[in-house]
Amino acid sequence: MPQPLEAHVSAPPPPAYIVSPAEMSPVSKVANSPMQQMSRSVQENAKLDMSQASVTTTAKYQKIQENSWKLVTEEPVSTFSADVDTGSYANVRRFIQQGQLPAHDAIRAEEMVNYFSYDYALPKKDDAHPFSVHTQLSASPWNASRQLLRIAIKGKDLAKETLPAANLVFLVDVSGSMDMPDRLPLVRSSLKLLVAQLRPQDRVSLVTYANGTRVVLPATAGDQKAKINLALEQLSAGGGTNGEAGIKLAYAQAHAGKIQGGINRVLLATDGDLNIGVTNDRDLKALVERERKAGISLSTLGVGDDNYNEALMKKLANNGDGSYHYLDSLQEAHKVLVNEYTSTLATIAQDLKLQVEFNPALVKEYRLIGYELRALTREQFNDDKVDAGDIGAGHTVTALYEIVPKGSKGNIDALRYQPNISDKAPSKETQNKEALSDELAWLKLRYKTPGSEQSQLVETPIKQTNMVDNIKSADQDFRFATAVAAWAQWLRGSSLIANYGPKDILALANSARGSDRFGHRAEFIRLVELSAALHPVQAKQLSKKQTKPAVAETAALESD
Known part of the structure; x- marks a missing residue:
């Protein structure tokens, strides 16, 4: 077990990994230099540029382009299919337990988050729909001026x-x-x-x-x-x-x-x-x-x-x-x-789709964390011929959005030749519509009962009042899901979580372990520690003090 991290770890660059079981280093090949002829310790600590590492793998993964920020004034609606697959998490675990960092496209944030069970309230016996829907809002842990929105779905359980x-x-x-x-x-x-x-x-x-x-x-x-x-x-x-x-x-x-x-x-x-x-x-x-x-x-x-x-x-x-x-x-x-x-x-709901319309009076920008391979167009939400994810008995589905509130500094510059709509004072008609209440967004879900060809619609507002000031004040499941989502982004080398790294992820996950009946959350914590120890930037930081004399000696040898 690696020792607890003492230094803050920033988001990693694209990780170097190997696929040969015989090679257990996170580095597969490094560009030729005189240093390669020196000892292993010198190689790992003197002028080692991880960006030059060569990646070779024969496994096939579907390419993923991380979701980017969207301006609500331009794209107020986000639509995607539910996903209960869990394969990404188990595969990432296999990489790490073999002493390797995972391939980028093997990391899917939604599958890693949905690998875990969450104690969301079940639907009531007399509910019209076979699942319950819950939302909560919190300040973002990696940027206090932003917010995280959690959408949680819990399927009815069957014996x-x-x-x-x-x-x-x-x-x-x-x-x-x-x-x-x-x-x-x-x-x-x-x-x-x-x-x-x-x-x-x-x-x-x-x-x-x-x-x-x-x-x-x-x-x-x-x-x-x-x-x-x-x-x-x-x-x-x-x-x-x-x-x-x-x-x-x-x-x-x-x-x-x-x-x-x-x-x-x-x-x-x-x-x-x-x-x-x-x-x-x-x-x-x-x-x-x-x-x-x-x-x-x-x-x-x-x-x-x-x-x-x-x-x-x-x-x-x-x-x-x-x-x-x-x-x-x-x-x-x-x-x-x-x-x-x-x-x-046992399937309880087929072709479950989610659509979120953000209120421009309260939200400036948003991004969906994960679900890149489950994206749907706005029109596909109402098309019952479009296939989507199925929900099994007792399944939980969790989706996380990061939000830039209105009035906060955003990520997308205004266009030069278009009016800056987001900063214009809204008309009276718009004000009336936007001031309905404290609605941050409007959530719609479509699903089919098993065997049916026609979908049913569920609609519910997402209230701004349902917010906690700090992720530490959010419920236990919200905190843990956020830790998993952050780890997935850190492993992918995402720039969207700033300097939020393993030290922060571990603190958040440790605060949300709960009863952990099967030990899955404890295992997650161990994997975060292992991934930090395997990461080349962290390894360099940990060994820098120990290897300075060796580097100096090598430099002297080269000058001779």
């Missing part, structure tokens, strides 16, 4: 015994790339955890793919656990990866055992390394979308590191009305498939 019967198809990649301890063996053990939760009315099929495809186990009742586990135990890896054929066979098996009114889902476990048949994302996405409309959903369980195609795993789950998870350990599988069994399998 496992009350779930509809489940028709599950385990689709397992058994190609040669899965023949590693952290891949097929982990998948076998993980699915056995799920099998232990099954009831007699549930049924499971097992389909595999490599060069070819095979139905290893036809639909089998959930109480025949020994038979299902034996089929899983006999799986072995080898050959190519014909994922398209495997997906098609799994869907055929799902249709053959389809339960009307039940849960019908394919669970795809793979490293995503497709190399036979249709391998492009667009065609596979179209296949999954067709089956989604036919009532068969798809969730993905990603494993592995080298050649890991996370971009494909996430796209397939998003378009399959399922969720994406990354399994870096059996503990993570237990979280997803046991602790969150009902959330993972």
